[in-house]
Amino acid sequence: MTCARDYHIEGGVLTVKSALDYAFSRGFREACRALLNSDERDIAIDLVGHTYITSIYLGMLMDAGKRAQELGKNLVVRASSGLVRFFDAVDLGCFVRIEIVGPDGARPDGRAGKP
Numbered sequence: 001m002t003c004a005r006d007y008h009i010e011g012g013v014l015t016v017k018s019a020l021d022y023a024f025s026r027g028f029r030e031a032c033r034a035l036l037n038s039d040e041r042d043i044a045i046d047l048v049g050h051t052y053i054t055s056i057y058l059g060m061l062m063d064a065g066k067r068a069q070e071l072g073k074n075l076v077v078r079a080s081s082g083l084v085r086f087f088d089a090v091d092l093g094c095f096v097r098i099e100i101v102g103p104d105g106a107r108p109d110g111r112a113g114k115p
Contacts, residue, residue: 007031012040016047032064043068046049047079048101058090060089065096 006018014035018024034092035043045064047053061077068075076097079087084100092098 009035009038012038012043014043014045016045016050020047020053020057020083022054022056025060028057029060032060036064036067036073041072042074042076044076044078044099047077047083049080051070051080051082053086054082058092061092064093065092068096 006016006024008015008017008106009031012035014031016028016031018027020028032045035045046062074097076099077087077092078099078101080102081100084098087093087098
């Protein structure tokens with residue numbers, strides 16, 4: 001388990017606590033690196049509590065998706081429907097699997113928890 005003030009990694013899931021603004025971009029890059037270097041094969045970046053993301057983070061999510069593929073890992077980005085609409089507009093799904101999660105933590109398939 002890796003914890004920092006701005007994020008938490010446990011069981012292959014990176015949960016971002018900080019706002020996704022310029023100030024946290026270095027921390028997010030470090031968190032993604034730690035997630036990718038974990039022993040877990042199935043990993044996730046949980047952005048469910050966020051409604052806004054800048055282009056800096058889009059690039060880092062694309063990079064994380066490509067790196068996960070190189071490492072033979074399965075990466076999913078969990079996000080609210082608002083962010084997913086944005087991800088669809090910029091074709092982020094070409095780089096990483098995206099999963100819509102509701103505000104209560106439920107997935108469209110009715111399950112909760114890890115991917």
